[in-house]
Amino acid sequence: MDFKKTNANQSIVTRDIRRFDAQTGNIYEAVAIMSKRANQISTELKEELTSKLQEFGSNNDNLEEIFENREQIEVSKFYEKLPKPSLIAVQEFLEEKIYYRNPTKTVE
Secondary structure, eight states: OOOOOOOOOOOOOOHHHHHHHHHHHHHHHHHHHHHHHHHHHOOOOOOOOHHHHHHHHSSOHHHHHHOOOOOOOOHHHHHHHOHHHHHHHHHHTTTTOOOOOTTTSOOO
């Protein structure tokens, strides 16, 4: 998924708790689903950021290059401005974009 094009809020918003348990019937199950998705998003964003920052790395770093690498700073700033993984996960859950299943519940 492209997290750069998400319509998640940049900051915390007051939510109606009844919207969370509408899909699962249990608020705790909904929170667990969003938590696991937030961890997945966080891992994906970290891997993507690390790979992009490695493009700018060099084998022989000197003090001037460390402080003057503007491209690396711009990439880092872009990722800092993205919504937090937990906010993206909440938005995906509310938009029903997360697939989940509970193996303890029987399908009828």
